[in-house]
Amino acid sequence: MKGFQKIFGQFQFVVISLLTTAVIVWLAASLQLVPADPPVSQEQSPQQPAQSPVETSQPLPPATNRPPSPLYESLPSISNTPSPANAPAAPVTATPKNYYGHLAYAENEDNRLVNVGEFVRGTYRRSEYLDQEAAAAFTKLVNAAADANLTLQPISGFRSVNDQKELFDKQVQKLGSVEAAAKLSAPPGFSEHHTGYAIDIGDRNQPDKDLKVAFEDTTAYRWLTNNAKNYGFELSFPRNNAQGVNFEPWHWRYIGTSRAAVQFASARNL
Incomplete structure (x- = not known):
């Protein structure tokens, strides 16, 4: 009887040891299932947060509406992009464009x-x-x-270029030719009044x-x-x-x- 109890005690110790080992192995395996955060590659930077939309600049106010130019009825005005009041004048070319004696001028x-x-x-x-x-x-x-x-x-x-065209066209119609009209009125784009x-x-x-x-x-x-x-x-x-x-x-x-x-x-x- 004492011999049996001794064998059973040894068997019980082995079983407990096996169970303890099994629990330890199970816990270790469970811990390995939780992935660690992967390192950031030097070739790939972390994702940047979304940026807020960039505010766009307000559009320029429209140019001041001009009154009707002289000698004829009102015409649609030319829309210009305003420039600073002290903006330099357009450069003068060495060989000015000539039209029956009239020189080309930019519109102010x-x-x-x-x-x-x-x-x-x-x-x-x-x-x-x-x-x-x-x-x-x-x-x-x-x-x-x-x-x-x-x-x-x-x-x-x-006088705008459009206004000058209206005036010049009337002279052409009245006098019969561009050459005759140019003796009395500058063609559009060639009037000193544009300046x-x-x-x-x-x-x-x-x-x-x-x-x-x-x-x-x-x-x-x-x-x-x-x-x-x-x-x-x-x-x-x-x-x-x-x-x-x-x-x-x-x-x-x-x-x-x-x-x-x-x-x-x-x-x-x-």
Whole structure:
């Protein structure tokens, strides 16, 4: 009996040892089933968080709407991208493009145009505009003329390319050819009025002389020939001018600043 108990005790010890070993093995296997975080490869960076959308800049405000240009009905204005007020003028090419004596000019920008007064005839009234530099000088010129008992007024200031096309097409239809029209009006893209530095001037008290060679015989014209240069203005098309354009005693251009002068450098150097 004692021998049996001894054998059973040894058997019980073995069983417990086996069970303990089995539990340890099971626990070890269970722990290996939980994967560790894989290392980040040097060739693959961790996933970046989603970025918030980039705010886009606000669109530029539309260019100031221009008023109807002179001598004809209102036309759709050309949409320009505004530039800073002190933006340099377009460079003058060594060989300017020529169209029956007229030179090519770039169209000024709406944000530089300033009201220089009204063209008035009877009950008709129309505001005219020039580049801000020319506008300041023209105002001084008109005030000086008023001190001499003269009533100068703008007839036509800035004119867009589209406006010039309308005007020129009417001249072609009236006169029968582009060549004939070019003797009286610049083709679109070739008018000094595009620059905003050229202006047709009249005497408010002598409407019969508007845009006519007869303006040469007025006191206003004689005053301009003696005084306009003091305010930075010169006659664009005197008699026998190098461009071959007809004499226009009413048409003056402003050259009193570097930006203004470069506009007409080609014409003045012919």
